Amino acid sequence: MFLTLEIINPPVDFTEDPRNVFDEHGGTIGRRAENSWTLVDPRVSGTHATITFQHGVYSVVDTSTNGVFIEGGLTRLPLGRPHGLRSGDIFCIGPYKIRVSVQSTANNEDATVIAPRALTRPVDALPLDASAASSADDAGPRRPGFVTHVPPEGTFLKTLVITDLVASTRMTEELGDTRASEIFGRQDRLARDLLAQYNGTEIDKTDGFLLFFDRPIEAVNFSMAYHRALAELSSVIGVEMTTRVAIHLGEVVVRHNNSKDIARGANSVEVEGLAKPFTARLMGLARGRQTLLSRSAFDVARRAAVGMESEHGQLSWISHGDYMLKGVEESVEVFEVGVPDIGPLMAPPDTEKAQRSPRCT
16 A cells, blocks of 8 residues: 655745655655655754554654644644544645545555455465564564464364454445445454464455464454454544454364465365354354454463453453354353453344353343
8 A cells, every 4th residue: 555645735946746655664754855755845844744554544643843734724733643644635734735645556546455365475375484574564573472374284273263344235335345445455454464463364354354363362462452443443534343253262174275276266275163153153143343252262361361461451351141053052151351442341132143042041
């Protein structure tokens, strides 16, 4: 993704390029020559503003004496705080009115697009060093002591996470394909940056993600960060986005597809076993912003959290009682983890494929 900034009111004696393109590494704007974009005017500070990219959103940060202004120059941005940018936005630095364009490529094709699967690199094709250093470079370092990768073929005990973007079809109908695609691309980038931080592996992607983690507590930390980051993204783009998440610790059977099938668009790996549909049933029971867990994931994650200072605030660990899930013979106890200002922290209502057991009162 690229950000193009263009001065729309250049003075007659302006001899520099009125446009500048920033990539996801960001940059600086100011009067000094060492800035990414130099604007020579006494009303422009040496380093007037910083451009950042995080969670799929470009932002401008005021670092100046004279201010960065929006709303026709009437409102000054808070000093040092990121302000999200969207295509068509205009902000002011010194005498310059600057128009924003967020692009998927460098050739002025507006909007973020989701790359077709055939153009993405299969997750198990990445060597371990590369997988740890890919998009995680922008997201921050991985947690020490772990290297995650798709396991070889066989049966393994894994922490499964299945996410689902709530009301994505309705969002597409209301916003149109192009705008919805831009938004979905931003939330995909957000999720993948967080995945790199919390040592997860992406296995599959539809409206949501199928993810592997080595430890349930890292899946919990990913989920809490994902809910909060989506809430922040929603406030930036002006569109409500929520996800629901399920976490389960269980055995999975992994098999690899051959290179010819992968070249035709198949996943690089397939995941089988009861743990996968079980996690999907659990996810289908959740509300937006809710993270539900099975007993196996809940017990291990809660034990790991003892004595640990949570980066997400005070975690609440709740049992919602037994539910009957379609395709599962016995009732299962459903748990939730969350923080009060994000998660609903209430028993999920019955659905077509999951009903609360009559034994729960």
